[in-house]
Amino acid sequence: MIEDVFRRERSRVLATTIRVVGGDFDLAEELVQEAFVAAMEAWRDALPDEPRAWLLGVTKHKAIDAIRRRVRYRDREAAMALEQQVREELSPSGDIDLPDDRLRLVFTCCHPALAQEAQVALTLRTLCGLTTEEIARAFLVPATTMAQRLVRAKSKIRDAKIPYEVPPKSALPERLEAVMQVVYLVFNEGYAATSGEALVRRELCGEAIRLGRLLVEITGEPETRGLLALMLLHDSRRGTRTSETGELVLLEDQDRSRWDRAAIDEGLVLVEQALRGGAARGGPGVGAYAVQAAIAAVHARAARADETDWPQIAALYAVLLARWPTPVVALNHAAAIAMSEGPAAGLARMDELRDQLIDYHWFHAARADLLRRLGRTRDAAAAYRAALARVGGEAERRFLEQRLAALAIVTA
Amino acid sequence: MQYLLMIYDDEKIWETMGEGDRGKMHQEYGAFTQELKKSGKFVAGDALQPVRTATTVRVRGGKTTTTDGPFAETKEQLGGYYLVECANLDEATAIAAKIPSAKIGSIEVRPIMKYDMP
Numbered sequence: 001m002i003e004d005v006f007r008r009e010r011s012r013v014l015a016t017t018i019r020v021v022g023g024d025f026d027l028a029e030e031l032v033q034e035a036f037v038a039a040m041e042a043w044r045d046a047l048p049d050e051p052r053a054w055l056l057g058v059t060k061h062k063a064i065d066a067i068r069r070r071v072r073y074r075d076r077e078a079a080m081a082l083e084q085q086v087r088e089e090l091s092p093s094g095d096i097d098l099p100d101d102r103l104r105l106v107f108t109c110c111h112p113a114l115a116q117e118a119q120v121a122l123t124l125r126t127l128c129g130l131t132t133e134e135i136a137r138a139f140l141v142p143a144t145t146m147a148q149r150l151v152r153a154k155s156k157i158r159d160a161k162i163p164y165e166v167p168p169k170s171a172l173p174e175r176l177e178a179v180m181q182v183v184y185l186v187f188n189e190g191y192a193a194t195s196g197e198a199l200v201r202r203e204l205c206g207e208a209i210r211l212g213r214l215l216v217e218i219t220g221e222p223e224t225r226g227l228l229a230l231m232l233l234h235d236s237r238r239g240t241r242t243s244e245t246g247e248l249v250l251l252e253d254q255d256r257s258r259w260d261r262a263a264i265d266e267g268l269v270l271v272e273q274a275l276r277g278g279a280a281r282g283g284p285g286v287g288a289y290a291v292q293a294a295i296a297a298v299h300a301r302a303a304r305a306d307e308t309d310w311p312q313i314a315a316l317y318a319v320l321l322a323r324w325p326t327p328v329v330a331l332n333h334a335a336a337i338a339m340s341e342g343p344a345a346g347l348a349r350m351d352e353l354r355d356q357l358i359d360y361h362w363f364h365a366a367r368a369d370l371l372r373r374l375g376r377t378r379d380a381a382a383a384y385r386a387a388l389a390r391v392g393g394e395a396e397r398r399f400l401e402q403r404l405a406a407l408a409i410v411t412a
Numbered sequence: 413m414q415y416l417l418m419i420y421d422d423e424k425i426w427e428t429m430g431e432g433d434r435g436k437m438h439q440e441y442g443a444f445t446q447e448l449k450k451s452g453k454f455v456a457g458d459a460l461q462p463v464r465t466a467t468t469v470r471v472r473g474g475k476t477t478t479t480d481g482p483f484a485e486t487k488e489q490l491g492g493y494y495l496v497e498c499a500n501l502d503e504a505t506a507i508a509a510k511i512p513s514a515k516i517g518s519i520e521v522r523p524i525m526k527y528d529m530p
Contacts (some may be wrong), residue, residue: 113501160523161413163500171502 002043005051006036010129011207013055016410017090018088018126020076021063023084023108025126025154025162031066034061060090071301072148104164110179111162118153123182124189125150137392172219180227180289181209187231193236205235216270222277226290233296236263248399252305264300268344271297291320310340327356335366343370359391365400372407414455414524415504420488421494421517423462440512448494448507457494457498486516 010032017028035058038052048054063086067079107121124130136146156162167175190204212228215221240254271293278286295316302308317333330353338346347370350363357363368383384404391397426434448454482489487490491513498504501521508519 111501113505160521163498163502165500165502168501 001047002040005043005047005309006039007129008335009052009055010036010054011102011105011127013059014126015105016056016090017059017063018099018106019164020086021067021083023161025157027063027066029126031059031062034062056090060086065092084317100166102211103166103218106167106179106182106211106214107175108157108162108164110175110182111157112174112178113160114156116178116181118149119178120182120185121146121149122153124186127211128186128204129187130189130204166218173221176215176219176221176224179211179215180224181213183208184227184231184289186211187234191234205231205238209235222274223287223289225270225277226274226287226293229274229293230289230296232263232267232270233293233300236260236267236300242395246395246398247402248395251299254305256303256305259300267293268297268300280383288320288324291316295320308339310336314340327353328360331357331360331363331366338370343373346370347374359390360398361387361392361400363387364390365403368403372403377407413498413500415498415501415507416524417457417494417496417504417511418490418520418522419492419494419511419513419517420520421491421513422488423491425516426491437512444510444512447510448496451505453496453498453507455495455497457492459492460490463489491517 013035014028014032017032018025021027021031025198032055035055039055040057042054043051063309064083067083067086070079105127106123110119114122121135124135125132125198132147132150133143135211136143141149187205187208190206190208209228209231212224212231215224216228236259237251239260240256241249241260243249271290272291275286275294278290295313298309298313298316312331314336317329317336321329321333331350334346334349334353335344337349347367350367350370353363364383364387368380368387371377371380381404384400384407388397388400388404391400426437429437445454445457447459463482466480468479468481468483470477472477494507495510496504496507498507501523504521504523508514508521511519513519
């Protein structure tokens with residue numbers, strides 16, 4: 001219960017605190033941490049009516065203490081100004097939902113003067129409240145490496161004075177690209193949680209969608225609509241992606257009547273806007289998010305799995321692959337070809353990707369499925385085992401184990 | 413906050429540039445420097461003589477060694493600098509992008525370190 005409040009409020013309280021203490025991430029994190037420790041004690045019996053106001057109030061007192069502790073003879077005047085700012089702006093009254101602060105936080109975390117891996121790490125840490133260990137696991141690096149990455153990023157923000165601001169319109173397109181990449185990575189972290197028991201960490205997806213809406217609102221850029229559409233269309237299936245016992249359910253087996261119609265309707269409108277807006281823009285035209293959203297839209301429009309327009313999906317993946325040639329896009333293209341032209345054609349495509357995707361568990365799982373459909377049971381079993389050897393998430397592991405077990409029943 | 417904008421470009425490009433192009437670059441530099449001074453953000457700025465005039469000094473074990481040339485041979489050389497007073501990095505990088513050499517070389521933006529002496 002308290003944990004839920006913490007998770008929900010941390011980034012909001014932090015975003016405002018960073019601004020009020022003059023862009024000092026470390027100090028702000030320290031203060032917010034202290035406020036949360038105090039809350040653990042004070043909220044033992046009951047939550048306050050306004051947890052965010054409570055947290056901001058305590059953070060304010062902690063901030064004033066910290067500023068006084070840090071005062072040196074020479075910067076006394078600056079410290080007094082800072083204290084004044086803290087008193088005025090951290091007063092927990094009136095409208096305390098401050099979306100602008102979170103936007104400032106997004107753009108600062110995704111500043112191009114930081115390496116992209118640092119941008120992602122910082123966004124997940126400060127905005128989404130993931131622990132350093134969780135982020136490290138998500139990106140397959142040791143926790144110490146991730147901790148160093150975060151420290152370096154924060155010291156660059158401080159020492160090079162990266163501003164805690166929403167960039168001016170003239171700089172928006174460049175800055176937005178970086179933000180969109182990070183937002184989508186956050187969504188995926190929530191949607192396909194790479195660690196732990198819970199397959200879907202709802203609040204991360206919600207967070208990413210909220211950020212996506214904010215980007216659409218302030219920029220109106222077609223590609224932000226593409227990104228938001230993509231996230232909404234994926235998220236619309238959230239409730240059907242796992243069974244009641246937490247098992248993974250494939251797209252073709254999902255109960256489509258339980259897909260979130262409101263999210264789909266909103267997503268479909270946004271896809272149209274993104275595609276039309278991107279095409280009208282000329283130049284690079286339609287962006288990668290819009291094309292991916294268009295693919296998700298084809299799935300969303302099919303009332304039954306066997307009504308899916310697979311040739312259309314394969315064609316959209318071909319567009320994606322031509323402009324953004326990555327092995328994972330190629331794998332999806334191959335899977336779409338398997339659906340529209342048959343498993344043998346898809347398998348031939350997949351086998352060309354072996355060297356690049358040998359460590360990716362879904363590569364082996366996708367191959368296994370095609371081998372199974374071709375009746376090559378023994379090869380399919382070997383491919384499922386290869387996938388199992390590389391899988392990280394618990395639900396995905398159970399899913400693969402079941403598929404493997406189902407094969408054994410067929411052969412027995 | 414002060415930032416040093418270090419101008420790195422390939423001296424060969426300047427050497428092989430036609431008279432007209434070089435004149436145009438100099439004009440652009442003149443206009444840029446004027447504008448920067450007018451904005452009140454200019455602290456200092458100079459062009460450097462070519463890297464063939466460089467001398468490197470090292471002191472090791474109390475012994476001074478003086479050698480010809482720069483510290484490291486690179487494709488782009490430090491050709492000049494501006495020292496600017498800016499509110500933050502975004503301001504500094506916006507100025508750096510207007511330095512004429514940004515089109516043919518690159519500008520390294522480094523904040524000046526401040527020591528907190530009691």
